[in-house]
Amino acid sequence: MEFFSAVTSKARNYLLIIISMLLITDITIILNIPFLREITSFLFFTVVPGILILQLLGKDNLEFLKKILISIGLSVSILIFMGLILNSLYPFLIKPLSLGPVLVSLNILVIAMALSAYLKNKDTFMVNFFNLNFKIGDKLTAPIIFPVLFPLLAVLGTYLMNTTQNNILLMLMLFLIPLYLIAVVYLRDKIHPATYPIAVWLIGLSLLLMHGLTSAHVMGRDVHSEFYCYQLTLANLHWNIHDYYNPYNACLSVNILPVVYHVLSNMGGEYVFKLFFSILGSLTPLIVYVVSKKYIGKKYAFFAALLFTFQIFFIYMLGASRQEIGILFFFLAVMVIFDPELENTLTKKVLFLLFMFSLVVSHYTTSYVAFIIMATILVVPFLRGLVKERKLVTTNFDLILISLIFIVAWYLLFAKVQFTAGAQVIGTTAAATAAAASAGSGSGAANSLASSRGAYVLGILGIVLKSVPNTISVIVHDAIFATIMLGFATVAFKYRKFREKMDAEYLMGVCVSIILLVLFVALPYISIAYDAARLFFQVLIFVAPLFVIGAMTLSKIIKKPKWDVLIILVLLISIFSCATYMQYHFYGTPYSPDYDANGTVRGETYLYDSELTSVSWLNNNKVNGLTVYSDGHESSRFELVYGSNPSYKQSFFTWDTSFFALNKTKKSGYIYLGNVNVKYNQTYDVYDDISVHNMYIYSHLFKGKYRIYDNGGSQIWL
16 A cells, blocks of 8 residues: 555656646746746647646657657647647637737646646656666767767857858767767667667767758758748738748648747757757757668668668758658658557557658648558558458558548648649649650750759769769769668568568568658659659658668678678768768868858858848848849848748749859849859759859849949849
8 A cells, every 4th residue: 555655656757747848848938037937938848748748648658659659749739739739729819829819828738737647647647757767787888978078069169160161060070970880780789778869869969950951041952942831920910821821831831830949949940940949850860760770770771770770861951940840740640650558549549640640731742641641551461461361451440541541631721722733733744754755855855954953863873973972972872772672572482481570560660661652753743743852751660670681681681690790881971971971072062051161052042141141131222113133042031031021922923043144134123143143153953963163154144233232242233
């Protein structure tokens, strides 16, 4: 009796701790206490609501890392859907996403869930949640502590680079990461298993921070349209798809979610995208680690997670925030469906559906691919029953049906623009593929493919070789892709062996992922609609273990079976160097947006205050009806300023970013020049790649024009 009394008392104490934490968080928010408000609001509402849902579901016995990942995913899902529900109360609430409704709703929800979970599990409430078995024993502690240095170097390094253009700390970080990996491999028999997930998380976080904290403004291409959607929602404290009828604005991950984070934390909008989303994005490699660990063990799962982390799209993932959040939910859905601790329980189905619903409202294209993959996985029991047992097994049909109903309801009721865009994409892709097939491989249509978005696919095959650094990148990516395909061949030829280690459902996911990748290579016109790099990034949750298996097979082929880790390490360091553009740097071609002051990508994506000031001046002094002309990378400057003031409307500006590319004189209109144009006399044309030209060849375009504004970093001509 004393034992149960002690457990009940401990559970009651945990309940009081949660209520106290909520109260402290509320106080920091209401009193607007600097630093504490940002930290407590983000941590509490990104972790605790999900923990309480797991308690309600009675799943406090999961492995700690899984519990944290699922809890965070559930919390983010709650913030999105709670925001959507509040938003639907408009016009009864004029500003439904303001601090009052959001904070009151979250308080009611957290208190209700905490009390319900406690009353349901009085004897075990939160008692087993923090069951960390973290005994170092005779293992080394230095490999666990050392990676903490990486995020610190990323933060300090970006600050130094932004203020003085000194890249020494960032370069130190980029050198230390490969050296650390070598040390971990060398000491692999002496390090604690906890080293692997900690290292994966901190390395991923440092790379995201390196790019995210570069510049005081959001950086990338898609992110400026995403941030515009956020600014529109924030200006009204209400989301309305018709304010900006665009597929981006139907992604709740870039309007409602960041607005909720902003009103709770009072963090500047750009740093919600840069900092908060960096933390959320750093969780995705951990999910790859958890899923891979089940099939290839902890040590090799570490390498599989790093393959995901060292992708270009991961490092620059903050440039497409809607897909980042979509990938997070998709990976969580995959992790849940293959988690042996959940079995075939109602809890598994509830969690899977919540994450799939969250994915659908976060990013349309990621959800299309996810549904194709997950639907084929979920029908495996049906196929197995049909072939082996000669009977109909409808085990997962409820999941498929409910997911499909939600998708249809979402697109018809809230996001018709995404459905329309998807239909147009399918039509365009089919037409392009048919035209290419009828024209033949030697036609002009086929030859123009290299300049389309499918150029990435040809680059994988080594067809597009533009420079020595680019060739190095192509070779490395070819080697990675070949290793994955070798791993797939190994699994196929040794199916009986791997069937004992891998679920039939997981093998189905692997097969569908490979088929999709092969289709993108065999039919590059498909990538006009969806870049192959994004597809590869998304399916790595399934194919990353194949990379490890392929390296093992290669080591056996060369009769050096103990070299498998060495082969993996060489390939990982190579892909890391290419993803961070190190080969360009040491070849003498500045390219990186993060550590090269004169980097080509930095010139495109880095936003200067002088450029934004110039746009604001033009907005206040323009003559309506005149087009604004610029080169291919300046539109982001206009989008950032548009949303900063709700009185600015897109219709006020008609801009043309093909001015220099078309190279035709305009009789009337403004010519906008940014930092790169003014200080470096260069123009940028942005397609799949960045084309840089000298301004002198366009001097005739300025004849008869007058410079009406110049702040040293931007000019406007008329």
